[in-house]
Amino acid sequence: MLARGTVRTIGVCTRYCQRYTSTVNNEPEIDEEEIDEYPSDKYKRSEEMIQRFLRVDHAGEVGANDIYAGQMAVLGRSEVAPLIQHMWDQEKVHRAKMNELIVEHRVRPTVLLPFWRAAGFALGAGTALLGKEGAMACTVAVEDTIVTHYTDQIRDIVEQGKEEEYRELLQVIKKFRDEELEHHDTGIEHGAELAPQYKLLSKIIKLGCQTAIKVAERV
DSSP, X not given: OHHHHHHHXXXXXXXXXXXXXXXXXXXXXXXXXXXXXXXXXXHHHHHHHHHHHHHHHHHHHHHHXXXXXXXXXXXXXXXXXHHHHHHHHHHHHHHHHHHHHHHHTTOOOOXXXXXXXXXXXXXXXXXXXXXXXXXXXXHXXXXXXXXXXXXXXXXXXXXXXXXXXXXXXXXXXXXXXXXXXXXXXXXHHTTGGGSTTHHHHHHHHHHHHHHHHHHXXXX
8 A cells, every 4th residue: 555655646746747847848948148137237327328428518518618719719809709609608508507417417527628628729719710711610510510429319318218217418418409500500601611621621620529529438
């Protein structure tokens, strides 16, 4: 009796184990590479992205202010002065807001900020010495680069599904992008393309701005 009961128990256990093994084997395999990051990791990556954005944006808005300061130093008494002053006033608002945002998000400004300020003033004054058209050509080239840069940031935030999390920042970037586009169009309307060696000048300025963006992202 004992032996027969033992055999029966072993048989039941064997069938149960076979059933369990079959169930386990039918479970889908998990690819470790597809496992989502922990929420804390995702948050860290998002904040790093935003900090990188703001470091560049802050440097850009500070530099833009110095470009217009350089233009006004040369053309401050010319007929185009009110137009330049209007664009400069908008850039002052941009700079003030970026000053708030880098504090809010605990962003360290680029260490090259003093250099960008000096370079911005020199660029603004130097192109203004070419006349109104030179100043407008500078504005068009710089603003074209900034518009593209802001548009890229908007796309990156949206593609990562962070619209709600960074809704206020997204609104700020869109507003600034639209105003920079307005400056670009204003420059075209006021003779930018009549500047001496316009295409070459524009290419050099854009290359300088793009280089500044890449460097500011890192330092």
